[in-house]
Amino acid sequence: MTANGCFQIALFFLAVLAVTKPLGSFMAKVFNRERTWLDPVLRPVERLLYRDEQHEMRWTEYAVAMLLFSAVSMLLLYVIQRVQQWMPWNPQKLGAVAPDLAFNTAASFTTNTNWQNYPGETTMSYLTQMAGLAYHNFASAAVGIALAIAFIRGISRREKDTIGNFWVDMTRATLWVLLPLCLVGALALVSQGVVQNLRPYDTVKLLEKQSVQITGADGKTTTKEITEQTIAQGPVASQEAIKMLGTNGGGFFNANSAHPFENPTPLSNFLEMWAIFAIPAGLTYTLGKMTGSQRHGWAVWSAMAVLFFAGVITAYWAEAKGNPLLKGVDQRSSLTQPGGNMEGKEVRFGIANSALFATITTDASCGAVNGVHDSFTPLGGMVPMINIMLSEVVFGGVGAGLYGILIYVVLSVFIAGLMVGRTPEYLGKKIESYDVKMAMLVTLIFPLVILVLTAISVLKPFGTASISNPGPHGFSQVLYAFLSTAGNNGSAFAGLNGNTLWYNTTLGLNTIIGRFFMIIPMLAIAGNLARKKAVPPSLGTFPVTTPLFSILLVSVILIVGALTFFPALSLGPVLEHLLMHAGKTF
Numbered sequence: 001m002t003a004n005g006c007f008q009i010a011l012f013f014l015a016v017l018a019v020t021k022p023l024g025s026f027m028a029k030v031f032n033r034e035r036t037w038l039d040p041v042l043r044p045v046e047r048l049l050y051r052d053e054q055h056e057m058r059w060t061e062y063a064v065a066m067l068l069f070s071a072v073s074m075l076l077l078y079v080i081q082r083v084q085q086w087m088p089w090n091p092q093k094l095g096a097v098a099p100d101l102a103f104n105t106a107a108s109f110t111t112n113t114n115w116q117n118y119p120g121e122t123t124m125s126y127l128t129q130m131a132g133l134a135y136h137n138f139a140s141a142a143v144g145i146a147l148a149i150a151f152i153r154g155i156s157r158r159e160k161d162t163i164g165n166f167w168v169d170m171t172r173a174t175l176w177v178l179l180p181l182c183l184v185g186a187l188a189l190v191s192q193g194v195v196q197n198l199r200p201y202d203t204v205k206l207l208e209k210q211s212v213q214i215t216g217a218d219g220k221t222t223t224k225e226i227t228e229q230t231i232a233q234g235p236v237a238s239q240e241a242i243k244m245l246g247t248n249g250g251g252f253f254n255a256n257s258a259h260p261f262e263n264p265t266p267l268s269n270f271l272e273m274w275a276i277f278a279i280p281a282g283l284t285y286t287l288g289k290m291t292g293s294q295r296h297g298w299a300v301w302s303a304m305a306v307l308f309f310a311g312v313i314t315a316y317w318a319e320a321k322g323n324p325l326l327k328g329v330d331q332r333s334s335l336t337q338p339g340g341n342m343e344g345k346e347v348r349f350g351i352a353n354s355a356l357f358a359t360i361t362t363d364a365s366c367g368a369v370n371g372v373h374d375s376f377t378p379l380g381g382m383v384p385m386i387n388i389m390l391s392e393v394v395f396g397g398v399g400a401g402l403y404g405i406l407i408y409v410v411l412s413v414f415i416a417g418l419m420v421g422r423t424p425e426y427l428g429k430k431i432e433s434y435d436v437k438m439a440m441l442v443t444l445i446f447p448l449v450i451l452v453l454t455a456i457s458v459l460k461p462f463g464t465a466s467i468s469n470p471g472p473h474g475f476s477q478v479l480y481a482f483l484s485t486a487g488n489n490g491s492a493f494a495g496l497n498g499n500t501l502w503y504n505t506t507l508g509l510n511t512i513i514g515r516f517f518m519i520i521p522m523l524a525i526a527g528n529l530a531r532k533k534a535v536p537p538s539l540g541t542f543p544v545t546t547p548l549f550s551i552l553l554v555s556v557i558l559i560v561g562a563l564t565f566f567p568a569l570s571l572g573p574v575l576e577h578l579l580m581h582a583g584k585t586f
Helices: 003-031 039-047 059-082 099-110 126-156 166-191 236-245 266-291 294-321 350-363 378-389 400-420 433-459 471-486 501-530 547-581
Strands: 202-215 221-231
Touching: 003 166, 003 266, 003 294, 003 350, 039 166, 059 099, 059 126, 059 166, 059 501, 099 126, 099 501, 126 166, 126 236, 126 266, 126 400, 126 501, 166 236, 166 266, 236 266, 266 294, 266 350, 266 400, 294 350, 294 378, 294 400, 294 547, 350 378, 378 471, 378 547, 400 433, 400 501, 400 547, 433 471, 433 501, 433 547, 471 501, 471 547
Parallel strands: none
Antiparallel strands: 202 221
16 A cells, blocks of 8 residues: 555545535435526426426335336337347447347346446447437436435425425436536546547557467367457447446446546546546435435435445555465566556556545446456455445445435434334434334345345356356355345456356346335335424434444444345455465465
């Protein structure tokens, strides 16, 4: 670890802090239907989209509207992939996507997961990338923001049966928040060299012949000499902007944000990392603003910050130490780069920014990567896994991170109430058995589906055949895949071949369970809270605006989240770390 690396991490954190209040205040105005500077342009457009924008929905109606919209969107994306060979904007003449892969991709992008079992530049046409994938990047992110706002309304409203209008919330999230930010973000990325065009791919002659090894479906490896290289390109910057700001993570290219056309410079790398946290951080201020307790919003933000620093410091420390098996070997990436594990990392980013990017993208449900998590040290690779195990509530995905941590807030308040022997209260609302049951349902579904599917995959040949490394690292590859999809993250260890019938099907279903089976209980809590009366605070009320509350919230997240998966971690990265120091490799 170096002073320069620590400074870069601190600078990033200060940039996130700086955007929290202004963006959060703006979003509070947007969803409270207060006038903003964008209204003269956007209100006329908005009015054209509604039949009745004043209609309010109960939580059940809100949930049905969200589910129907998501189902239709998913079907549309599936169809686009299956017929892309007959559609325009396909200069490379790419064929139809296979049915199981099309299902996996449609489910993944609809749920804001963006897990990719394919190389984008050789699988998806420009039309599929824009009208299919980029559209879903906007739609799934807007749905997440709308759900977070619905939960906030459930907390803030008194004796009401409704929590807002799904269509209005999603529309305003798209028009007022995502589109303006993405327009500015895309232009900023273009200025750094991110490509944006609709040209066919270029083919260039190599200066000398290159020998490449190709492994066929039968497992046999052949050597082929190549004299040309195809340079893929396309409408990248526009997709990159919403990929980050919407915490989607799906890359235009297979190398994702390690590709120089997606992330060419240190400044573009900084902007992309900052964009991942910008809206989730702002939503904590929106929480305080809309509930009338700004200190509570900052208390939630502080709990997220503590968990962020714990993760990034651990990852940076582990990667900076390097591989202990390479004794006497200079592990520096250059004459000026300090020692450490540079395997799978871009030299232009270095260890600090690679560890920071990996932490940020798994704190949030983004999944974009600028390095290969499969090449991290065991403890360095364990940090992204733990981040997802915590339900990605460390700032988290747009909207999803906030309503995810509010589930833990409900549990924390309940535990605090038990400790003082009083009925737990949260911002004037009594937390009762129904609320706790729904919260526990969320926390139980998540590990259940992950651990069951992981166990089946590491015991059956159709699962183990995709593992590239035996032993504990292979177990980590499978565990990470089901963690990432259930957590709607989308990043991967990259050593697992997921493009098989088993993994395409189970990982696709996993994204749906991880998204919608969590949302329904959350909306039920929101609807129940909205109906309750306000209870005046008393001497027995546990304050949710203090550092003590932030400490309790962090503790509950760690106990409920991380300890549930501790046996699985022991079989994967922990065991691999111990064996590595014992001189064992795989």
